[in-house]
Amino acid sequence: MQELAIAFFNGISIGSVLLLAALGLSITFGLMGVINLAHGELMMLGAYATFVVQNMFRPLGEPLFNFYIFLAIPVAFIVAALVGLLLERGVIRYLYGRPLETLLATWGVSLILRQFVRSVNWQMVIGLGLFSLLFFGGLFFVKRRQDWEKIRKWARAVLLVLSIGISTTASILMGNLAGQVLTRPWFSARNVDVTAPAWLRGGFALGNFQVPYARVFIIILGLVCLGLIYLFLNRSNWGLRIRSVTQNRQMSACLGIPTDQVDALTFAMGSGLAGVAGCAITLLGSVGPNTGQNYIVDTFMVVVVGGVGNLLGTVLAALAIGSLIYLIGSGTLAFLLSSVDVLQPVVDFLSFFATTSMSKVLVFALIIAFLQIKPAGIFPPKGRTAEL
Amino acid sequence: MINRRLGRRKFLLYGSATLGASVLLKACGSPSEDATTGTPGSGSGDTIKVGILHSLSGTMAISETTVVEAEQMAIAEINAAGGVLGKQIEAVVEDGASDWPTFAEKAEKLIDQDQVVTVFGCWTSASRKAVKDVFESRNHMLWYPVQYEGQECSRNIFYTGAAPNQQIEPAVDWLLENKGREFFLVGSDYVFPRTANTIIKEQLRAKGGTTVDEDYLPLGNTEVTGIITKIRQALPNGGVIFNSLNGDSNVAFFKQLQGSGLTPDLYPVMSVSIAEEEVQQIGREFLIGHYASWNYFQTVETPENQTWVEAFKAKHGQDRVTNDPMEAAYTMVYLWKQAVEQAGTADDLEAVRAAAIGQQLQAPHGLVTINPNHHLSKTVRIGQVRDDGLFDIIWSSDGPVEPLAWNQYVPSTRGYACDWTDPARGERFRMEGV
Numbered sequence: 079m080q081e082l083a084i085a086f087f088n089g090i091s092i093g094s095v096l097l098l099a100a101l102g103l104s105i106t107f108g109l110m111g112v113i114n115l116a117h118g119e120l121m122m123l124g125a126y127a128t129f130v131v132q133n134m135f136r137p138l139g140e141p142l143f144n145f146y147i148f149l150a151i152p153v154a155f156i157v158a159a160l161v162g163l164l165l166e167r168g169v170i171r172y173l174y175g176r177p178l179e180t181l182l183a184t185w186g187v188s189l190i191l192r193q194f195v196r197s198v199n200w201q202m203v204i205g206l207g208l209f210s211l212l213f214f215g216g217l218f219f220v221k222r223r224q225d226w227e228k229i230r231k232w233a234r235a236v237l238l239v240l241s242i243g244i245s246t247t248a249s250i251l252m253g254n255l256a257g258q259v260l261t262r263p264w265f266s267a268r269n270v271d272v273t274a275p276a277w278l279r280g281g282f283a284l285g286n287f288q289v290p291y292a293r294v295f296i297i298i299l300g301l302v303c304l305g306l307i308y309l310f311l312n313r314s315n316w317g318l319r320i321r322s323v324t325q326n327r328q329m330s331a332c333l334g335i336p337t338d339q340v341d342a343l344t345f346a347m348g349s350g351l352a353g354v355a356g357c358a359i360t361l362l363g364s365v366g367p368n369t370g371q372n373y374i375v376d377t378f379m380v381v382v383v384g385g386v387g388n389l390l391g392t393v394l395a396a397l398a399i400g401s402l403i404y405l406i407g408s409g410t411l412a413f414l415l416s417s418v419d420v421l422q423p424v425v426d427f428l429s430f431f432a433t434t435s436m437s438k439v440l441v442f443a444l445i446i447a448f449l450q451i452k453p454a455g456i457f458p459p460k461g462r463t464a465e466l
Numbered sequence: 467m468i469n470r471r472l473g474r475r476k477f478l479l480y481g482s483a484t485l486g487a488s489v490l491l492k493a494c495g496s497p498s499e500d501a502t503t504g505t506p507g508s509g510s511g512d513t514i515k516v517g518i519l520h521s522l523s524g525t526m527a528i529s530e531t532t533v534v535e536a537e538q539m540a541i542a543e544i545n546a547a548g549g550v551l552g553k554q555i556e557a558v559v560e561d562g563a564s565d566w567p568t569f570a571e572k573a574e575k576l577i578d579q580d581q582v583v584t585v586f587g588c589w590t591s592a593s594r595k596a597v598k599d600v601f602e603s604r605n606h607m608l609w610y611p612v613q614y615e616g617q618e619c620s621r622n623i624f625y626t627g628a629a630p631n632q633q634i635e636p637a638v639d640w641l642l643e644n645k646g647r648e649f650f651l652v653g654s655d656y657v658f659p660r661t662a663n664t665i666i667k668e669q670l671r672a673k674g675g676t677t678v679d680e681d682y683l684p685l686g687n688t689e690v691t692g693i694i695t696k697i698r699q700a701l702p703n704g705g706v707i708f709n710s711l712n713g714d715s716n717v718a719f720f721k722q723l724q725g726s727g728l729t730p731d732l733y734p735v736m737s738v739s740i741a742e743e744e745v746q747q748i749g750r751e752f753l754i755g756h757y758a759s760w761n762y763f764q765t766v767e768t769p770e771n772q773t774w775v776e777a778f779k780a781k782h783g784q785d786r787v788t789n790d791p792m793e794a795a796y797t798m799v800y801l802w803k804q805a806v807e808q809a810g811t812a813d814d815l816e817a818v819r820a821a822a823i824g825q826q827l828q829a830p831h832g833l834v835t836i837n838p839n840h841h842l843s844k845t846v847r848i849g850q851v852r853d854d855g856l857f858d859i860i861w862s863s864d865g866p867v868e869p870l871a872w873n874q875y876v877p878s879t880r881g882y883a884c885d886w887t888d889p890a891r892g893e894r895f896r897m898e899g900v
Contacts, residue, residue: 088691095689172471196523246491267523268531269714273749274721281725287698288727363688363718364747368525372686407692409699434692435655435684 084287085401085410091293093400094300098358099373100380100392101303102351108387109324109344112170113177115184117377118370119191120349123161124154124356125365126195129270144275147357151299154353161191162349166342174341192367196267200260205249212241269366278361292361299358303351308389310347320344324387379445385455394456399441407437513556514549514812516541516802517576519587519597524564525686525713529791530589532743533611534559535782536792537586540799543777550803550812558582564713566596573597577606583812584609584802586795590712591615591658598623607815609802611794613738613760615661619871619884619893624822625841626798626834627791628761629869630665636846637736637759638666638708640861642675645734646706650697651680652719653710662710662738668875683711688718694726697733704732712739720752730755741789742856750855760790761844762831763857771830787856790831794842797829801836823887833866839884841869 103117114120128150135146165187173179216237220226226233253261274292281290311317322330323340331337359369376399384395405411409432416425431440452458518537520530541555549555558580562569569588576582577600584607588594591614601608601622613628641649649670653659659682667677678700681693697707711719716739723735735756742764745753764775764787774796775788805822806812825836832845843866849857872879872894885891 084695088695092689092691242487266531267527269528269717269747271717271747271749273751279724279751281727283727288725290722290725290727292721292725359688362722364528364714366525366528366714367523368686372688403689404692404695408695409692410695413699433681434687434689435682437692438684 080285080287081410081414083284085405085408087289087293088408089401089404090397091290091297091400092404093397094293094297095355095358095362096376096380096400097300097393097396098296098303098355099352099377100384100396101300101307101389102348102355103377104348104381104384104387104389104392105307105351106345106348107381108392109320109348110341111177112174112345113181113184114165114170114348115181115374116165116188116191117349117352118372118374119188120158120162120352120370121356121359121373122195122365122367122370123191124158124353125272125360125369126265126270126356127154127157127353128357128360129265129272129365132272140276144277147275147278151354151357154357155350156353158353158356159346159350162352163342163346165349166345170345171338171341188370192370195265195367197263198265199263201249201253204252204260205245208245208248209241212244213237216241265367267367269364272360272365274361296358296361299354303354304389304393307347307351311389316340316343379442383445383448383455385457385459387459388455388457391455391457399445402441402444403437406431406440407434408432512553514551514553514806515556515558515580515582517573517580517582517585517587518557518559519562519569519572519576519585520589521564521593522559522561526564526589528714528747529712529739529743530562532789533589533791533795536778536788536795537799539778539781540796544799544803550806551810553812562588562593566590566592569593570596570600573600573608577601577604583607583815584818586611586799586802588612589791590656591661592656594623595657605815607819609798611798612791615658615665616871616873617661617876617879619839619841619886621819621840621886621893623840624798624801624836625869625871626794626801627842628844628846629841629871630662630873631870632761632844632846632867633738633759634662634665635669635875636863636867637738637757637848638669638675639673640759640848641706641708641734641736642670642673646704647675648678648701648705649675650678650700650705650707651710652693652697652707653680653682654712654715655682655684656712658712659710663708665873665875666708668873668877672875678705683715683719685713685715687715690715690719690722693719694722694728697728698726701733707733707735709735709737710739711737714747716740716744717748720748720756724752741791742787743789743792745851745855746787750851750853753851753855754853755851757848757850757860758857759846759848761846762788762790762793762829763847763849763859764788765849765856765859766831766847768828768830768832770828774830788830793830797827797834801825801827801834805836819886835866837869838887839869839871840886841871843868 099121103114106112106114131150131153132146135143169183169187170180173183220233220237278291278295281288311320319335319340320343322335323337327337380392380395380399383399384391406428409429412425412428412432415421415428431437518534520534521527522531522534538557541557544550545554558576560572560576562572573585576585586609588597588610589612594610594614597608598620602620606622608623609626610623611626613633614625616630649666651663651666653663663680670677679696681696683693709719737756737758740758741760778788779786801822804825804827805818809817809821811817822836823838827834835843837843845866846863847859848861849859852858871884872882874880881897882894883897884893885895
């Protein structure tokens with residue numbers, strides 16, 4: 079009996095990590111049809127935001143330091159949402175309706191984000207800031223001219239080259255002058271240490287078993303995010319607009335809904351959720367430039383199995399996959415079935431897969447088999463949907 | 467609402483412009499880069515070129531970047547003291563990126579293109595196995611500073627890290643005497659932990675311990691719940707956990723271990739891949755009270771160690787720590803230098819190889835000698851993590867332990883040894899009277 083309770087809790091806790099990671103992707107993939115391979119990197123950025131917040135709180139000492147996590151969650155959300163907004167405005171907006179190009183472009187962005195985290199230093203930030211200021215500021219002023227239409231093409235090119243040139247030279251000069259202060263990478267390629275606050279370490283005992291506080295926190299966080307998303311999508315004006323744009327973009331545009339803004343908001347929200355997931359995973363493992371890679375595959379699996387665009391499907395899929403990985407990987411399933419003699423060959427088969435590596439193999443095989451029966455996931459989208 | 471699509475012509479135009487600009491920027495940026503990152507040169511004349519091949523990025527970067535620093539520090543010291551055979555050493559640093567095919571590729575590049583006279587490199591056994599063929603086919607020389615699983619004795623590799631009988635076996639013996647007889651084995655899923663666990667299982671069988679269960683995590687994986695359940699089921703009242711996880715899986719393992727209430731008094735964890743550097747990265751609050759087995763700890767009290775630690779901290783920062791692979795890397799550069807000076811040449815690798823055997827050095831952890839089987843005699847120590855993140859040395863062997871390349875517990879290699887000074891014996895020969 080206690081085995082079942084433990085298995086239940088562990089399955090939910092693994093599932094809640096998957097759920098947090100997959101909520102954001104379910105929104106961007108489900109509501110917008112955008113395959114975002116940079117989702118893992120957005121999680122990673124949320125984790126790094128948590129690291130920065132932790133470092134800001136560290137000198138404040140013990141009582142305040144324990145509450146840094148409550149500030150870290152909104153900060154991670156905002157950081158990831160801003161990056162997602164940038165991504166949407168800069169790259170994905172041009173590629174709607176073209177899933178293959180979106181896939182490649184976002185994969186490229188994921189590589190850029192990973193290297194950015196490894197090598198970002200003040201010099202780079204200053205250079206980028208200068209460039210944005212010069213280019214977009216210059217564009218802003220030039221657009222006000224009377225002969226804008228005529229000089230548009232070469233004005234852009236000239237501004238681009240000029241801003242790149244000036245910002246690059248300025249940042250290199252400053253780097254050479256100031257030396258290590260400006261050129262030292264903020265994070266470097268190595269992993270960073272994010273320590274959970276004291277009240278999240280350890281756990282409370284339940285009989286023979288100890289329930290880790292960190293896991294409970296993640297489950298609660300997942301439920302809260304789920305609730306907030308549900309309320310936002312179904313009870314607010316912007317949620318209504320998002321849903322209408324998903325169902326029929328052109329009709330919504332006719333009705334006066336600003337589809338551009340809706341797209342940007344949806345993508346930013348999905349990315350922000352990825353940032354919150356990143357904050358959660360700092361409680362479980364290490365944070366480094368490659369952290370996102372560990373989660374991206376599982377996240378896509380959850381979204382695909384759950385049915386694209388369906389919150390309930392995502393929840394069920396996350397719980398199911400999490401529970402399966404745990405039950406097979408820890409040998410609990412084999413153990414539970416071993417009491418029935420007839421099922422002995424099944425037990426042997428499951429025992430072979432009862433390690434962490436092999437359990438993933440079996441789970442993926444089961445997912446593939448499941449997708450053969452139900453290709454659109456647990457809850458396929460109903461009705462006719464106009465292709466973008 | 468205008469649909470701003472990116473057509474093919476515009477894409478090609480912008481794409482080629484970006485490509486051209488980036489190539490231009492890279493070309494302009496190169497001269498201001500550090501001179502030790504691959505500047506072409508003949509290597510003859512005033513400098514001797516050596517290669518450094520480690521993971522500077524990826525899941526293993528957490529560990530390997532410190533080894534690079536130790537090697538570069540040794541090279542800088544040797545250069546400041548006049549160099550080798552009167553010539554300065556120039557290091558070509560390459561990044562294996564925690565990807566084993568990349569290691570092989572970079573090894574080929576170092577040997578064929580950069581024409582280095584030796585390579586200091588690798589950490590994981592997977593990376594070493596990937597480059598082994600490269601070094602053997604080109605009859606080159608690799609110095610490998612990390613403890614490993616043994617069962618290998620290549621003519622072209624010098625193993626300056628611990629062999630299993632200098633790290634794992636003494637640790638198991640100590641655990642059997644002091645902590646318990648039931649072992650749970652956990653490791654990353656690649657060659658070192660699997661082979662190490664084979665050795666441990668055989669040793670336990672021979673000495674009366676039991677292996678209750680084992681499990682493996684893919685490198686970089688962070689979901690440890692299943693393993694913790696297995697530990698509870700197999701060891702309900704406590705027992706020994708032998709940990710050969712590598713890289714950042716360790717962070718997840720110890721964080722979640724503590725969260726599940728498995729404390730060091732009932733479930734002591736002996737690790738063979740966690741040193742001072744990893745304690746910092748994981749967070750010392752999760753590791754206090756657990757054990758590690760190495761030849762070197764920063765707290766070893768020898769005059770050489772005191773000098774080295776002070777110099778390292780002065781150069782890289784007072785909050786930095788030193789650990790066993792760093793010490794082995796630092797030592798092996800000096801051993802190579804001694805071999806080259808005795809042979810009188812750096813280019814004739816046969817002469818250097820022959821001269822290397824028998825080289826002795828008072829390393830920071832103690833006296834080391836290069837044995838005919840290309841391994842090092844090293845002192846064995848067991849440490850326990852203490853509050854400041856360093857180790858209390860709670861056991862130490864009486865003197866340097868001779869290395870055994872082929873493990874004597876595993877049936878397939880029992881009775882075999884390796885000797886490169888005798889052409890009749892070579893990599894693997896049967897010892898007499900066994």
